[in-house]
Amino acid sequence: MEAKINFCSTCGSPVAMRVPPGDALLRAVCDACGAIHYQNPKLVVGSLPVWEDRVLLCRRAIEPRYGMWTLPAGFMENNETLPAAALRETHEEACARVELGELYTLISVPHISQVHAIYRARLLDLDFAAGVETLEVALFDELQIPWDEIAFRTIAMTLRHFFADRKFGAWRFHSAELPPP
Incomplete structure (x- = not known):
């Protein structure tokens, strides 16, 4: 609204x-x-940081969805490119250094006037930590993902695409429109 x-x-x-x-x-x-x-609409931009077979998630220290898990992402700033926003948000939320890959998911969320853009990313090292908007960060393999504690449907959708694509060994761009809850 x-x-x-x-x-x-x-x-x-x-x-x-x-x-x-x-x-x-x-x-x-x-x-x-x-x-x-x-x-x-507002652009929410972030990354899906991967180390070996695990993804880096952040537990939110802010509302909405305080205490829930998400990928490092946030609102794009003026005079910023999509990749620059993804890198900045990844550093702000997880203090992580990543090498961005391709744009992985682009999800329209019209009922809240947002578009979420998430890049695949490779963690450059294991030197990450909770940023000011994050309670904790952790690496999860597919079986460890706290699915009932994922903060946003767009993040759950991105993670499901990631694990499905990895099983098939074929990475592809995913675009969708998220219906109202």
């Missing part, structure tokens, strides 16, 4: 919700200065 825009970020005047000329969707439009305020 997007926050309602009440005032123009350009001039501070109240805005009205209407379809601007040449558009097809309701937007917050400022009658005082003419600014049109667009609300677009």
Whole structure:
């Protein structure tokens, strides 16, 4: 659910919700200065760090899903590329150094206006630790994954694709749309 825009970020005047000329969707439009305020999906970017047959997971120290396990990922910043965001988030959440592989999953989550992009990655060493938004980090093989404690459906989907692809020995890009819960 997007926050309602009440005032123009350009001039501070109240805005009205209407379809601007040449558009097809309701937007917050400022009658005082003419600014049109667009609300677009947020990008969540991260990595699937692998060491031998195990993946690195982070136990969240923040809401939502405090105490649940996830891959190192977070919101992309302005002026950042997808790979740079994946590397930054991996370092921030798991203090881990990785070599990024290809974009592995791209999952649209329209009911919360997000798109999740996860890269395959190879851990460069075992020198990792919990970052400020993480309670702990650990390596898990497929049988050890705490499936009932995975924070987000997109992460569970990514992990399932990873283990299935590994069994078949064929890595492929996965794209999906996640329906509302």
